[in-house]
Amino acid sequence: MxxxxxxxxxxxxxxxxxxxxxxxxxxxxxxxxxxxxxxxxxxxxxxxxxxxxxxxxxxxxxxxxxxxxxxxxxxRDRFIDLQLRQESRIESYWSTIDEGLNQVEIIFGDPQESGLSNIMNNFWNAWQELSKTPESEASRALLVETANLLAEAFQHTHSQLVLTQEQFDEQVALKVNEINSYLEQIHSVNQQIIRLSAAGGNINDYKDKLDLAVDGLSKIIDLQVQEESNGTYTIILQGRVLASAKELNLLEAQVDPLSGFNQVYFQGTTQKIDFANQSGELKAIFDLRDSLLENYKSDLNFLARELIEEVNTLHQTGYTLQEPPAPGGVFFVGSTAEDIAVDPAISGDYRLVAASSTGAPGDGEVALRIAQLRESDFVNGANPDDYYRGVISRLGAERQEAQRIAENQSLLVDQLNMRKESVSxxxxxxxxxxxxxxxxxxxxxxxxxxxxxxxxxxxxxxxx
Structure with a gap:
């Protein structure tokens, strides 16, 4: 018994x-x-x-x-965690690109009345009107005023693109600080896990904190996450340990003297982070700052430069309304969208607009030729209006593509989150x-x- x-x-x-x-x-x-x-x-x-x-x-x-x-x-399903971090990083990349391109669309302002396309159309129309009444003070005043508006629109658009670049550059430093905050948190929790494991305690809640920090970190930058046998995490970036139970190596943003923009380095070293094969928010910020915005700024500068050269070339073939008529000078000063402006002499004396090809009364031949530049393919094989519309169309297509991918990724991330919630x-x-x-x-x-x-x-x- x-x-x-x-x-x-x-x-x-x-x-x-x-x-x-x-x-x-x-x-x-x-x-x-x-x-x-x-x-x-x-x-x-x-x-x-x-x-x-x-x-x-x-x-x-x-x-x-x-x-x-x-x-x-x-x-917890580690495979779902891995998938979710990868897809969330891609979603963060395209969402950031979409937001950045949205800012660029707002800057260009087309097809609104205040957009550069509408102002440029008014500029050509003003030359057309002047060709009909070249002696009219009102037509000359309207032309100079419209030209000033066009120059201001170029300058304003350029300055807004530069300002947006600078804002994204500031975000680089902010994201580096955010990364360092996550790394410090992971290092701290790793040490708590070591102490708690040695005392025989339950480390599950601390591992939740680790996973939450890694999830946030993975949206910003692509990292390797290695789980150790003692429950701690080791975070590795391009072969270097950033955070573990024993090590903590942070990142830092330093201004590159050549570009004037922030670059990301391993703290205390001269080794720069290579973002060529990266993804996530930080990669998107670099792409917006160094590639997308720079391209649109270059397109705008190219259009302004070609417009300045063509208008000035024709204007210098004409004659002013002075007595006696004098050869025309430059109409625009500057060389890019950053510094384009109507010649101050013309702004002070409308008679200096060289609308005539001979100086004879009623001759508006030069004004007509300048108005006809609207249809001339002098901007990279296209007329200025078509070239600008092409830039805006490309911007719209890029924004639409970024929006589409971001929405698809969001749906995928939502599905993975549902799978994760069903388990965890x-x-x-x-x-x-x-x-x-x-x-x-x-x-x-x-x-x-x-x-x-x-x-x-x-x-x-x-x-x-």
Whole structure:
């Protein structure tokens, strides 16, 4: 016959295991709305009696000895985590590109009335009107005013593109600081995990903090994440350890003297981060600052330069309205969209507009030729209006493509988040079901102990 005290030990282990499982369930319920929390579960195993030993009675060798909570598991799928970080990084890249191109669209302002296309159209129309009435003070004033508006539009658009570049350059430094903040957090949590593991504590909640920091970091820059056997993470970028339990190496932004823009380096070194094969927010900021915005700025400068040269060339073939008529000078000064302006002398004296080819009264031949530049293919094989429309069309197409990819990536990330939540998220309905299950098991274990207690009472107190 087996010992009744052994049955009490089995009941005790059952009570302890079910109580711990209920505590874990309660922890899940309490953190149902905690960002980054991973659902936990008690992994129970049956306790067995050793098969040998002089102190093990033969009748116990075929009987189990109860239950124990072997491990408190984090219910997390590492493959989904990897997919989610990769796709979130791509989504962040294209979302940032989309936002940047949206800013460029606002800067160009087309097809609004204040857009450069509409102002340039008014400029050609003003030359057309002047060719009809070359002696008209009103037509000359309108032309100079329209030309000033065109120059201001070029300058304003250029300055806004430069300002946007500078804003993205500031974002580089801000993103580097954000990366360093995540790295410091990961390093700190790694050290807490080491100390807690040495004391035999539960590190699951600390690993949630690690995963949350890595998720945020992965949206900014492409990194390698290596999980160590002790539960800590090692973050590696281009062969260098950035954060681990023992190491912390930060990044820094330094101004490149050649470009005048921030570049990213490993702190305390001259090694620059190579973003050629990168993705994420920081890569998108670099692409916007150094490539996309620079290209649109170059297109604008090219259009302004060609316009200045062609208008000035024709204007210098004409004659002014002075007495006697004098050869025309330059109409525009400057060489790019940054510094284009109407010649101050012309702005001060409208008679200096050289609309005539001969100086004879009523001759508006030069004004007509300049008006006809609208249809002349002198800007890289296209007329100025078509060239500018091509720039705007390319911008619209790039924005549309970025928007499409960003939306598709967002849908993909949402699906992955749903898969992740199905594994790691806390379902209150499921936790309530578990709570009832563990409660019934606890009550049954208590009934077992009560029954054994009654049996022992019969043996000890009631046998005569």
């Amino acid at each position: 087996g010992s009744s005290f052994f049955g009490l030990e089995i009941g005790k282990s059952a009570l302890q295991a079910q109580q711990q499982a209920m505590d874990i369930t309660g922890h899940n319920i309490a953190n149902a709305n905690t960002v980054g929390y991973t659902r936990q579960s008690a992994k129970m195993t049956a306790k067995t009696v050793p098969l040998s030993g002089i102190f093990v009675p033969p009748y116990l060798k075929s009987v189990g000895s109860g239950v124990a909570v072997e491990e408190i598991q984090r219910l 998220g806390v379902s209150l309905d499921e936790e309530m079901t578990n709570l009832i299950k563990y409660q019934h098991a606890y009550n049954a274990a208590a009934s077992l102990i009560r029954t054994l207690d009654e049996m022992l009472d019969t043996v000890v107190n009631r046998l005569r």
